[in-house]
Amino acid sequence: MYRDANFRDTADSNSRQGVLSARALDDEAHVRHEKQNRRMGSMSNMTQNDADWASVLIRVRDHRDKEAFRALFQHFAPRIKAFLMRSGTDAAMAEECAQDVMASLWQKAHLFDPSRASASTWIFTIARNRRIDAIRKQKRPEPEDLPWGPEHEPDQADTLVLQQETEKLGQAIACLPSKQKELIEKAYFGDLTHSEIAEQTGLPLGTIKSRIRLALDRLRHAMK
């Protein structure tokens, strides 16, 4: 459905239709939402909802849409740079790497599957790998991809559940007491080794448990 050759022609006239929140939509409405996203030419009214960023990323993936890429760049590049600087990278190197990560995003967009990762999760993994490569000068062994085959079409319902769970997890982290949040930040911004993480008793791992169960269901469902 994304390979609609006419979508650019209808883009401007429909740009004011706005962005719907993906959360409350049933399947039928979700299809409508997709159509609106396809027609949307202007990014000016884009919200910061992760489900919406996934659909922008899909426009890069399926249409090599440079305006969609620009919108992703404007949102994510300054955050990638900030993330790298908080991990101890100097500003010049962080700028270099952030540009590199965004270029990889364009080149690897065909690997993005919204039923398996949200836009921010997927971009984080590229940025993290770039950091290991550039700063620690190490290889990054990655897990074998699942044998879903090139024809794997992500299930709309799976995609919706994943995006919702990603948002819920984000809210749960945002609501943590500051001590616990600091622990998590210390682990991800590069200060804690795995043994130091293991020694932390206050890590709120319970907040991610429901997401794990759902992700497992999804994996098993997708393997069938």
Next chain:
Amino acid sequence: MNMTQDIKHHLTDALLMAYSAGNLPEAFSLIVASHVSMCDECRARLGAFDTIGGNLMESCDSVAMSADSFEATLARIESGPDAASQPCARDARSFVLPAPVRDYVGGDLDAVKWRPVGMGVKQAILPTAADGSARLLYIPAGSAVPDHGHRGTELTLVLQGAFSDQVDHFAAGDVEIADEDLDHTPVAEPGQDCICLAATDAPLRFRSLLPRMAQPFLRI
């Protein structure tokens, strides 16, 4: 490589979180990537930790990019390959070694360059960064690996067969996490030769005299 049903010994949250954060020695990352390749449960758990990373990055206060950064990025893209149309080719053959290990070996089991370490046990050291060491171990059915302790942590992932030690029984897909205090003697189960991927964040030390003398040469 789908043996996810029978796995009993999984990765810890600390290892998954440190892997997700990009904070493990390369040798340990190889263990994590290999176990996740074999284990749906840990794949799902890793997905949750990556989501935390994405959330933290998303909530970072932006740092402005340089004025010409978007154009510079487009120039990078134009000078690089456009991979968008590449189909993700999948290898349908079945392998003993998971994909991340095959990357280091340059092939499956038949490409491994084994070196004997005594008593029928063989090993092959994999080229990882100096903050740890990773090697494949080949333990003939019914044989024991020399009794050894280690500084730091040792992670052992079973790729084929099974072994038992003082702690428990470990079969294909299982990971044993042994800390500094554990001196153990893994014994391969009879019936099938056991192949493991073992990684430490410090060199091993052997108990008996001969392996200890040999250690500088074997680099374990």
